Amino acid sequence: MKNLVLCVTFNVLFFIDTAYSTVQIQAIDRNIHYLPRENFKLVCNVTYSKDDPTPEVRWMRDGTAVTAVDGLKARAKVRWDSHNHLSILTVEGAKDEDAGNYSCIAFDKDVELMRDNVRAARPLTVKTARNLNFVEEEKLRITCKPNREASIYWVFQSPGIG
Template sequence: MKYHHLVLLCFALISIFCTKSAYSKVTVLNQAGEPIKRTIHFTVKKSLQLKCESDEIGNITWEKGGKSVEKLDELKGRYELKDNKTILIFKNLKDSDVGNYTCAVNNNGNKIAHYTVSLHTATSSKWGVRVSKNSNVVEGEKLTIKCEIRGDLTLNWLYKNTTSGDNYTTIPDEKGRVKLKDYYDEERKVNVTGGLLIIEEVDMGDRGEYICIGKSADGQQYNMTSTVRIKDKYAALWPFLGICAEVFVLCAIIFIYEKKRNKTELEESDTDQSPEQKNTPDHGKETNLRHRQ
């Protein structure tokens, strides 16, 4: 019986421990004390307060894009940490404050729990992803399309060849010519995974529509299309050759016309003599004979 009670006690302790671990969490509250699911919108030049609550015991730290807010130069003088850093207050908010902010609980140097919220401005809430609507590139050159995002989004790319009329295909394709690379967003201080679409040497088959699709954790989806036009690398040569041909033809016409005109004038000068001019020497001889007589 003693062992039986001991086993039950062990199961009870394990159950309590597991229950605590299952329900231990970090919650971020807004200024009204309401939990923030994932996203909060703010107004520029206003203030904002975030509060971190956790079932775990440890030191609270606030990060933006993986970097401590205390080490960000753009936030210097515009934020305040209160109540053992559980409260983060923003002052004189700017557009550059958009980004992902994480409340983390640390114990003995280890991050044991965390929660991330995305801050957006009132205007940035109108879009999630953004690319240039039109991209023009010369055949053989490098094509780069950058997909900007707002919020914590997972990116995917689709492509459709508008000439052939094929359906949309996922990028990168099997040929491996199209590559997706990450880039660092200087404004929001975050890495954007797969945000750059790169083709080293484009050809005519690469023209079409490229769609950047961003999907959030709560199921919201954003997309924007960039239409790519490929120019023939000899496109600038054809007009030049056409102009040269026109100049050559014009010069040839002028040369032929002038040659014919000079020939006609020469012939007219040889045949155009009046009868008076031809008899003038005979009258002179007759006059001289009369004087001699």
């Protein structure tokens, strides 16, 4: 009796919904200083291959989506500038609690492709009395107590300037 051997090959096709070849995201300015009650903007440049679809960009503050942060979600507006490939987060009527570490993140569906970070902070000012007197070359002590973790640097501005 002869044995019959049948060889069958299967061709399997795999389809990938979206495959990004390269996506880069870069904050235009990584440190933003804002003033209370004024608007401030955070901007990220998103570059990708012209053959790829536009990636979705989401903004987060301290690990939480800006759309989910109480007190911020009603004042945070995200805009996509398709001509310049920019994602722009505008925070209206800035408050002290808007300070933090923001991230602009490019996604393909729910898969993170790339991110960059921006630190937003309100500059602290220390006011001294106008009639403060001190002797040149003697020590002057000014105390600054921020209400949150902060990087502090001092800038002297003479009363006659600005």
